[in-house]
Amino acid sequence: MSNGPGSDPRWRPLAAARPAMTPEWWRWVASRDSLTARLVAAGGHRAFRVRLLDQRLGRPRRDEALALGLPLGRLAWLREVALCLDERPWVMARSVVPLDGLHGQRLDRLGERSLGSWLFRQPDLARGPLEVAADPAFFPAASGPWARRSVFRHRRFAVLVQECFLDTMTDDLGLPSR
Template sequence: MSVAWWHWVASRDSLTHRLIQAAGEHPFRVQLLNEGSDQPYRDESMALLLPPERRTWVREVALCVDDTPWVVARSIAPLGSRHAAPFRSLGETSLGSWLFRQPDLERGPIEISHAPRSIQGHTGLWQRRSVFRHSGWTVLVQEAFLPQMAEALGLPC
């Protein structure tokens, strides 16, 4: 992985904030692709330490600059009032803009993959994921960095 990509993929700060900065004068927005109760993939259940049959709240979004998706994200939270409640009302608001304002936020290790799974038909060049914890709830956040982002920022494909 190039140093330029490493700065994006390994960063532990808010990806939303970084994308807004990189967009400059171009408009940034979150496009909601899918949201609702669903069965997680096996590896997602394992990352959240959930039984495989446990239903979760799944939210998939595209983080867009100039209406072009740069990153697609898939967030998974266990169903239950205290776990999924914060995510049900986000709509087209960035999870990161809420998440990184939480004072007791804990972020687990970042797992990086060069062969990510497709999220709503988008396949990234790199994908990362980590588990976030805050006040008794847990969420798995997975982000795939798309070729359109690489092209716009001059990152190697």
């Protein structure tokens, strides 16, 4: 994904980021299970909420299209959410789904439910390699120490999921800034 022509140099393989990452962040960034479940568990008594920011048909960025093997300029389903605890955003997430892979999936009906709540119920779900960025550009207004992304596949369905861990999460959990 990150080594192809035209890819975004900010994204690098997970293993390449390990030397720059504290053990606390490694446990969050390298986890391959449901981030939603991890956030709920870490939040304790805090109320978890998915805040839908944007959902529409649109053109993915170049690096997103390349990560999915999607021809440049092709439309995709784009979804942006904030994963919040007690209304404080801890993670910003952006998902990109090629239209030809939807096959009747009505993801536009997720509303304020997490995509992970659907994805991790699929018995044949396969998650591709994780990539990491220390300078996430997919949410220009978001500030956080790390972002990660990977492609999930379920039969012929594919989705690129990008997650930016925010400074509010760092502050609330007392994590090191890197």
